[in-house]
Amino acid sequence: MELQYCGSTVWPKVTKLDGTFASSVFIRDAHGKESMSSILGRFVSHNAASNFAIAWALAYIDGRALPRPPYQNALVQEGATEPTNKATKIRYNSQGQP
Secondary structure, three states: OOOEEEEEEEEEEEEEOOOOOEEEEEEEEOOOEEEOOOOEEEEEHHHHHHHHHHHHHHHHHHHHOOOOOOOOEEEEEEEOOEEEOOOOOOOOOOOOOO
């Protein structure tokens, strides 16, 4: 599935992982810069994982506080990371801000 939003293209990616569905997202901005997030969270359904990845990407594009997954595990305990070309990880504080 591909989504166009504010000049950016968003592709949610869902992977089955240990009986859950892990979500991540690929974003290409209006200038052609491509970014991929790390695992944003784990979910009980493919649909929930995909919807969360889209919501996260739209908040990222808009510069809003990034949503947190409803359930956190050891992989995302400190919060989601900002997508970057060089896999630079940014941790978020309790208010969802970098």
